[in-house]
Amino acid sequence: MIGSVCLGLLSSAAYGALLPVESISTASNVLLWSLWIFLPAVTLASAVGRRWPGMRSRLARAWPYAARLSGGVGERTWRLVAVVAFFGASALALHWGSDTGLAAQLRIEHYDRLDRFEAVLAEARRLPLKRYDLPVHWAVNRALFHVGRLGDAMFSYPQRADGLVPMPQDFDPARVQREGARAPLVGYAMSAELLYELGSANLSEAMAHEARERAGWRPSIIQRLAWINAAKGQMDAARQFLGSLAGDVVLGSWARARLSPPGAGHRLGADQQVLDLRTHMLTKDAAGLPALQELLLSLLERDARNRMAFEYLMAHCMLTRRLGVLAASIQRLDDFGLREIPRHYEEALLVYADVGGPAVDLGGRSISLATEERFRRFKAELKRYAPDMEAARRALAPEFRDSYFFYFAFAPPSQGQP
């Protein structure tokens, strides 16, 4: 309660949004409000009790049965019973109301915000499939990129065609309703972050403002807006955002240091986040909302060494089965000095050739024998079960679930076009 007051949180947010308890059911709401009201209620009861010492005897006269029951029990025992009852009730309530799946989702979101990528992946590995909502997909793929395993291990985790980057046009009201309450609330902020890292400053700015409008005051969002404006050279606007953060408990000192006169503090323009964005942010203006593929290609046109744009492009091509674009982009591996082809790209290239795609110039690279052999086995097993695709899926899952072959063969057609 004190924390919620000091940090300017709504009490319901302090006890609701930050706890792994589903707050949409009546029972959970009762539980939450009981927890919240417990302290003030006990304080009030204690004050009343002290003020009216005759209360106990009056209660005893009003409820003689209770008085008889308690008459034989000492004061100390009563206290012990009360304490045990309180802790027991709390434990039961937490057990009854807690949602471990939601707790895991919140931890993933939390680790993602802190850039603790291995922790994101560790939590994701334990997460039940039904808990893989969009924010989890976004966080997992981001973590895989940052630990350097997106091209080799993305299909070791559940994937979906729109699980890479939430684009502004994805937040239409019907979809928001389908995905449930969590996706849009965290989605805007995650979108702003991902678009920022990719180098799309303007779209990141748009989504940061949407996040601010949706989620309310969040220092991290304001900080991002300060960075974006600084990267765009709009220092007056950046200072406004810094000014609004100057009194914040969490980021106040960070903001004040950057508001200091030149030479007396740290320049916002020297922040690594600003420098990174400037190196690859889009500078050629286009009007309208680009699709993800178009955006990623524009980013690579701006900076061919934008690694995140490249890896996300390849991932997007695989998820949406646009293997022609993937094949055409394979030579971009040269821009990063990579001599080996990541496993999933190899798998995609084999699939591409199998469905009739033309030969691809690998720039002196080759597909590993292990991947080729694995593909041969996959095809043979698939043939054995055809046309019963469901039986094939069940049979092949144990060995091939983590491969692109499996995704390509068994993802619903609506997930992407070949």
Place this chain on the structure above:
Amino acid sequence: MKTRARRLALGLVFGAPLLAAVCYALTWAPPAPRDSEPAGRPAQVRPDYDGAVIPPNIAPLNFCVDEPGSGYAVRLAGGRGEPLDVRSRTGRIAFPLRSWKRLLRDNRGADLRLEVHVRGADGRWRRFDDATLTVAREDIDPYVVYRHIDPLYRFVSSLEICERSTETFKERTIVNNEAFGGCLNCHTFLNNRPDTMVLHMRSGLKDYGAGMLLVEHGSVAKVNTSSTYNPGFAGFPAWHPSGKAVAFSINRVRQFFHTARAEVRDVVDLASDLALYRLDTHEVTSCQAITRPDVLETFPAWSPDGTYLYYCSTPMIWTQTPQGPDLERYREVRYDLMRIRYDLATGAWGEPETVLASKTTGLSITEPRVSPNGRFIAFCMSDYGTFPAFQASSDLYLMDLRTGRYEPMACNSNRSESWHSWSSNSRWLTFSSKRADGQFLRVYFTYVDQEGKSHRPFLMPQEDPAFYDSFIQLHQMPELITGPVQVSEKDFVDAITREPWTKAGLPVTSASPRAGGVPQADAAARAPQPERPEPWSVGPP
């Protein structure tokens, strides 16, 4: 009793001096400057009001001195009356209200000189070059109404229409969108009067409909102006000076984003037309001249005698593709300034006349507002487009309606100026500008003399001189009014949430636009959404 008396006595003996010491520490101000050395330059202050022309009834122009120092002293003096001295430890200068008002009243029509002294760490005072404020003869209207909002993209959570006294710092919320979660926009007053106004609303989370909120005679009525001819949302209302009609436009707006421009957002009208709501007959009417399907008409504004409706128009250049309108040519959109005669008594419309063509200016003309004395018309001009708030190139221009000559106003900056409106005496123009940082609209005031020359504008003052340092919201669409709005917030909310909509009718005569000539609701919004893939995930056990 004895113990209690002793405690009281001890409290007084120790507590009173302690309290006095605390009060002294909080209110201590540096001594008056002596023998200040000239600094040889103006002081860095924010906001900077040097050279501004101010109304004699404006609230104090508090400001911060951005010079390093251990003490600050300012003196504001005119040819008449006692000078006003303020000293501060922090550089925040707040003028006492009564003394300020007295000084301005005594120096109406004259200049005020502002001295700024700063004491350095060595205890020596420096005096910076004096600043000058000119007090105009004419008052400004005592209230300004504006919308207080976040920089919005597509989603709106909270916004409010606020009324602020220009003579003090008091601000109150006229209405906010908390009760219905939607949008409130286009507040407009009849002849700067607070008792008759129009406001538009659109529902959000809770569906209370969309339409016009009409305030008259102390009550709020809901008017649904949509019809088969004009099913879209109404906006940009403009009162006929008689109070018997409200012109409005019906716009099908499309917002889009730029991938690499300073201002991210941009706006086009896919379609727009003009119509008129007659309060006397409760009917919506229009004419074909201002509802052409091949032309975009918008931004209606009446002449003060009610004989002309000024507006902006441009040919429709969008071509339809299977994916929707092709907006590639958005940079080519430039509006002309037009007017059309209207006879309120007979309902007869004249023919459109071009007042100023975009071909002549090379710019897009938007948001015309005629001064109450009928002499001038102020408008925005920008490189292209229909939404000057999103165009850094947008500047304010003033045309003398007697001669047709126009020129940019002196109050412009290299950032967007827009959303202007006149005071009731035609001497003050208020407008929103992004000049401070390029992102946040702020309310400014500029004096326009009888010859149509505008003077250096000043920022709407705040009680806290550092208010704008941390304010990351917008004040947009300021409208000056002669008194406080006559209805309460509760009246608005009750009307929105409980009152039924009054449907405006269509006239039986042929003065209606032909069917299909006004924007339909966005067809794309009505089309069934493509099937999204069900979440399909295959992962490790």
